[in-house]
Amino acid sequence: MPAGGTLIAGGRRQQALVSFDNIWKTYPTGAEPVHALRGVSVAVMPGEYISIVGPSGSGKSTFMHILGCLDTPTSGRYLLAGTDVSRMDEVNLAEVRNRRIGFVFQQFHLLPRLSAWRNVELPLIYAGVPRHERKARALAALEQVGLSNRLEHRPNQLSGGQQQRVAVARALVTEPDLLLADEPTGNLDSRSSADVLAMLDGLHRAGRTIVLITHENDVAQAAERVMRFRDGRFIDDGEVAA
Amino acid sequence: MTWWETLRSGFDAIVGHRLRSGLTVLGILIGIAAVILTVGLGEGATAQVNSAITSLGTNLLIVSPGSTSTGLVRGGFGSASTLTYANAQALGNKRDCPDVKAVAPQVQTAANLVAGSTNWTTQVIGSTTNWLQVRGRSMALGSFFTATDVKTDANVVVLGSTTAQELGLFNPVGQTIDIGSVPFTVTGVLNTAGSSSSSTNEDDMAVVPVTTAQEDLTGTPTVDNIYLEATSGSTMGAAYTEATDELLALHDITDPANADFTITSQTSLVQTASSVNSALTFLLAGIAAISLLVGGIGVMNIMLVSVTERVREIGLRKALGATPAMVRRQFLVEASALGLTGGIAGAALGIAAAAIVPHFISNQIDISVPAALGSVAVAMVIGVVFGVYPASRAARLAPIEALRSE
Numbered sequence: 001m002p003a004g005g006t007l008i009a010g011g012r013r014q015q016a017l018v019s020f021d022n023i024w025k026t027y028p029t030g031a032e033p034v035h036a037l038r039g040v041s042v043a044v045m046p047g048e049y050i051s052i053v054g055p056s057g058s059g060k061s062t063f064m065h066i067l068g069c070l071d072t073p074t075s076g077r078y079l080l081a082g083t084d085v086s087r088m089d090e091v092n093l094a095e096v097r098n099r100r101i102g103f104v105f106q107q108f109h110l111l112p113r114l115s116a117w118r119n120v121e122l123p124l125i126y127a128g129v130p131r132h133e134r135k136a137r138a139l140a141a142l143e144q145v146g147l148s149n150r151l152e153h154r155p156n157q158l159s160g161g162q163q164q165r166v167a168v169a170r171a172l173v174t175e176p177d178l179l180l181a182d183e184p185t186g187n188l189d190s191r192s193s194a195d196v197l198a199m200l201d202g203l204h205r206a207g208r209t210i211v212l213i214t215h216e217n218d219v220a221q222a223a224e225r226v227m228r229f230r231d232g233r234f235i236d237d238g239e240v241a242a
Numbered sequence: 243m244t245w246w247e248t249l250r251s252g253f254d255a256i257v258g259h260r261l262r263s264g265l266t267v268l269g270i271l272i273g274i275a276a277v278i279l280t281v282g283l284g285e286g287a288t289a290q291v292n293s294a295i296t297s298l299g300t301n302l303l304i305v306s307p308g309s310t311s312t313g314l315v316r317g318g319f320g321s322a323s324t325l326t327y328a329n330a331q332a333l334g335n336k337r338d339c340p341d342v343k344a345v346a347p348q349v350q351t352a353a354n355l356v357a358g359s360t361n362w363t364t365q366v367i368g369s370t371t372n373w374l375q376v377r378g379r380s381m382a383l384g385s386f387f388t389a390t391d392v393k394t395d396a397n398v399v400v401l402g403s404t405t406a407q408e409l410g411l412f413n414p415v416g417q418t419i420d421i422g423s424v425p426f427t428v429t430g431v432l433n434t435a436g437s438s439s440s441s442t443n444e445d446d447m448a449v450v451p452v453t454t455a456q457e458d459l460t461g462t463p464t465v466d467n468i469y470l471e472a473t474s475g476s477t478m479g480a481a482y483t484e485a486t487d488e489l490l491a492l493h494d495i496t497d498p499a500n501a502d503f504t505i506t507s508q509t510s511l512v513q514t515a516s517s518v519n520s521a522l523t524f525l526l527a528g529i530a531a532i533s534l535l536v537g538g539i540g541v542m543n544i545m546l547v548s549v550t551e552r553v554r555e556i557g558l559r560k561a562l563g564a565t566p567a568m569v570r571r572q573f574l575v576e577a578s579a580l581g582l583t584g585g586i587a588g589a590a591l592g593i594a595a596a597a598i599v600p601h602f603i604s605n606q607i608d609i610s611v612p613a614a615l616g617s618v619a620v621a622m623v624i625g626v627v628f629g630v631y632p633a634s635r636a637a638r639l640a641p642i643e644a645l646r647s648e
Contacts, residue, residue, distance in 0.1 A: 098562065174563075
């Protein structure tokens, strides 16, 4: 994997959306520092659908946090859409998360007192989008996930699968470069899981870049490229589509 | 994120926890209501005392007997009986005291008044014809006694309106009543004083010529006070000096430090009363301020609980792009909204109590609008001040730690 972040794809040079160059993350706990990431290098091209599989404790959560700009690496360089985000301060990272990354979490993380569309609207508030435009965009995103008839429902009035679809709509509403799904099916029954995975598949076909993190092999197979993570590094970067 | 959004989310969070927010607001509410009421009570008391003092008359100087010295034993003020009717007449001399407009000596004693089968005990004042002018009073019925009455120790009396009523005299002019078993003819009834003062009832009294009072009621040649009215507010200083010099000369005293009388002005009375009142008000307001402080600590406590409880929400908001400043602002707005709500409710309660309470106690409560507005502002500031620490705790939370917590 070339670390510079450019690949020849389809006969033309294309800039990688995500480029990790020898990323280390070390926690200074106790006498011996813990290395959560040990020199990870990876590139994600625009439009790719990648799944990252690994057992718990493999460091894939740490990887996800750095990938999602929720945390910064101890060393190494991370370019997101050509911008070095590995040394950014908290304020700039917040803006990068807001503009470029859409999160889908295992626990949905919807605000219980807000209706579906108000939840979807949240990232647009932080982006400073004017009010009337926010509502229109939130409704469009909810329509995309098939929840147009649940706009005013609160999270506790929705099923798990519906809640996760609201979360997906919230991740999509800012039109992010990268959709980051951390165990999105972890709290769902198999039917809702299939539902959510089918939705991610549809988004991929529509051109979205998706990184799916899971510990379940069959969930990981939904992606076109499966990367295995163990002991703080990739052991199989799944160059060939599954 | 606009201020409007921040405000809305702040009020959403408060409405979302009704009981908790309500209890926090209650702490501030009680504090603010207490401050408003105590300050109002202080202002009311000051106004009451001031109106009582001004109801004595205008541009007034009051001469009181001073202390007596017998060897090394010094009596208190008023222990000497050094003022006489003659002194009062001398002070009325235009040549020596040009800035004194009118003089009224006053003899005071309590006596039992009898009209037919009804009797009533009240204060009987002995004075001269100037009394009406110096004390700022007027007649409702009949006329005041005359200079001739004073000269001839006439047994005539002018009644206060309450006194006339208590004695059951509805048309008292010309009737005869007994004061200490001496018969007096009623010549008139005073108008009501129009003072709200409750400490001394200016409408319950009987006024007789000073000479008659000395002869028939007190039996001494002295007077209790001499009231002087200066020609105007600006000549009160001059009138004071003239009266002092005159009395020192009459009493053969060369050193003013040994004066056997004191002259006080209304202004000095008002000042003394005000300073006593403001000391009390400060004390009460201090206690109220402490309760406000306790309310503020309540806000801080609840905001800390709120931050701890909403760690996941904070993490999520940060993941979605909220900067630390936005998170801090959100919690500050929540805290100040709690303070503001408590302040407004407290001001409303305080004002309502100020309208109701005076019906049950004799004190008057004056709500000052600036004080009420000020305390609402203070309540909001308390919310902000006690919200700063919880808000910066929220702002400092790392998004991953926050999202991880269950």
